[in-house]
Amino acid sequence: MAATRVDLSRVHVVVPNFKKRLSGVTSTIIQLVPLQAKQIGIATLGPGLPDHLPKLRWWQVPGLLRRPQGAPLRVWHARRNPEMLAGVVLRDVFRAPLKLVFTSASQRHHTRWTKFLIRRMDAVIATSRKTAAYLDVPNTVVMHGIDTDRFHPPADRAEAARELGLDPDRLHVGCFGRIRHQKGTDLFVDAMIELLPRHPQWSAVVAGRATPEHKGFEAGLRERVERAGLADRILFVGEHKDIERWYRPLSLFIAPQRWEGFGLTPLEAMASGVPVVATDVGAFSELIEDGVTGTLIPRDDLGAMIAAAGDWMGDETGRYQAAGNGLERARERFVLQGEAEQLVSMYEEMIRL
Incomplete structure (x- = not known):
C-alpha cells in the first residue's frame, strides 16, 4: 500500500515518531491520527509507522519553517525526549513557527535533561x-481511550475460543503484553501454577513476545510450567496483531505489571466484556473500579494475585456482573474518539493563541 501523500501547506499538526520499533507510544499514534485527520490537518514524521497514515517525508522538513495555509503556526506533538529536542531546535534555532506540546506517561521523577526539555x-x-x-x-490530563469497535465482547465466547484453536469447553484467563520481568509475566505464571490444579475447568493464555534480551526469562517460565505438568493448560501463544480476538474467549484478565506508564490492557479487556485483576501501577487505579469491574492488588504481591484471581475464577455470577460493569465503564469514559477530540481541541486553541 502506497503511503498517503501529504500537502505540507495544509498540515497544522505534526506528530513525530522517531522510534522504529513498535511501542505503546507508537500504537497510540497509529490509533489516534486517523481519527484526528478527520478534524484537523495532521501528519506524522519518522519511521516505524504504517503507510495508511498521513506522513511527511524528511525532505519536507525545511517546509516547516514556513507558516501553514490558514494558520499562523503549527503544533509539534512530541511523546519522547528526541522528539521534544527536535521541536526545540526547529522552533528556537531555525525559528520555525511552531508550538510544542509533550505527552508524558511516565510515573517516575524525570531526569534533569527531560525536565530541561519539558520546561521548553x-x-x-x-x-x-x-x-x-x-x-x-x-x-x-488527557487519558488514553480505546477503539470500542475493535475491542468488543464476542457473540459466543466458546466459538471465539474455537476460532483461535483454544478448547471451547474451558474457561480462559489471560495475560497479554511483552514477556519480561517488568510486566510481571512470572507472577501470572506462578499464580496459574498454584490455581489451575484447584480449578480444572480453567486454562491460561499468555500472549506476547519476548525480545532477544528476555528470551532466557521466557524459557525459564516455560520450564516452570513443564515441571508443574501444566504445559497443556498454560499456553504461550506468541505475539498477535489481531490481539482483540484473543480477549474474546477470556472470562478473566490479569494485568500483573510491576511498573507501567499507563497500560491499555485492562481497558481492552473491559471493552471486551472481561473482568480484570490488576496491580496498582500505571493508570490502573483510574481505569478499574475495585470490586465493581475487577480487583486492584498491590504490585509484586503474588499472594494477593492468587487470592483475587481465585475468587473471580470461583464466582461465575460475580464475573458476569463485573464484565457488564467494565464494558459500560469503558464505553462511557474511555472511548478513543473522546481522546482524539480532546487533543484536537488543545491543538486548535494553541494555534489560535
Missing part, C-alpha cells in the same frame, strides 16, 4: 492523575 514546551499533557503528580509544570 508550550503545553504538557499527562495521561493520568498519577503521571501529573510527577510533573513540575502546569499540565492537562
Whole structure:
C-alpha cells in the first residue's frame, strides 16, 4: 500500500515518531491520527509507522519553517525526549513557527535533561492523575481511550475460543503484553501454577513476545510450567496483531505489571466484556473500579494475585456482573474518539493563541 501523500501547506499538526520499533507510544499514534485527520490537518514524521497514515517525508522538513495555509503556526506533538529536542531546535534555532506540546506517561521523577526539555514546551499533557503528580509544570490530563469497535465482547465466547484453536469447553484467563520481568509475566505464571490444579475447568493464555534480551526469562517460565505438568493448560501463544480476538474467549484478565506508564490492557479487556485483576501501577487505579469491574492488588504481591484471581475464577455470577460493569465503564469514559477530540481541541486553541 502506497503511503498517503501529504500537502505540507495544509498540515497544522505534526506528530513525530522517531522510534522504529513498535511501542505503546507508537500504537497510540497509529490509533489516534486517523481519527484526528478527520478534524484537523495532521501528519506524522519518522519511521516505524504504517503507510495508511498521513506522513511527511524528511525532505519536507525545511517546509516547516514556513507558516501553514490558514494558520499562523503549527503544533509539534512530541511523546519522547528526541522528539521534544527536535521541536526545540526547529522552533528556537531555525525559528520555525511552531508550538510544542509533550505527552508524558511516565510515573517516575524525570531526569534533569527531560525536565530541561519539558520546561521548553508550550503545553504538557499527562495521561493520568498519577503521571501529573510527577510533573513540575502546569499540565492537562488527557487519558488514553480505546477503539470500542475493535475491542468488543464476542457473540459466543466458546466459538471465539474455537476460532483461535483454544478448547471451547474451558474457561480462559489471560495475560497479554511483552514477556519480561517488568510486566510481571512470572507472577501470572506462578499464580496459574498454584490455581489451575484447584480449578480444572480453567486454562491460561499468555500472549506476547519476548525480545532477544528476555528470551532466557521466557524459557525459564516455560520450564516452570513443564515441571508443574501444566504445559497443556498454560499456553504461550506468541505475539498477535489481531490481539482483540484473543480477549474474546477470556472470562478473566490479569494485568500483573510491576511498573507501567499507563497500560491499555485492562481497558481492552473491559471493552471486551472481561473482568480484570490488576496491580496498582500505571493508570490502573483510574481505569478499574475495585470490586465493581475487577480487583486492584498491590504490585509484586503474588499472594494477593492468587487470592483475587481465585475468587473471580470461583464466582461465575460475580464475573458476569463485573464484565457488564467494565464494558459500560469503558464505553462511557474511555472511548478513543473522546481522546482524539480532546487533543484536537488543545491543538486548535494553541494555534489560535
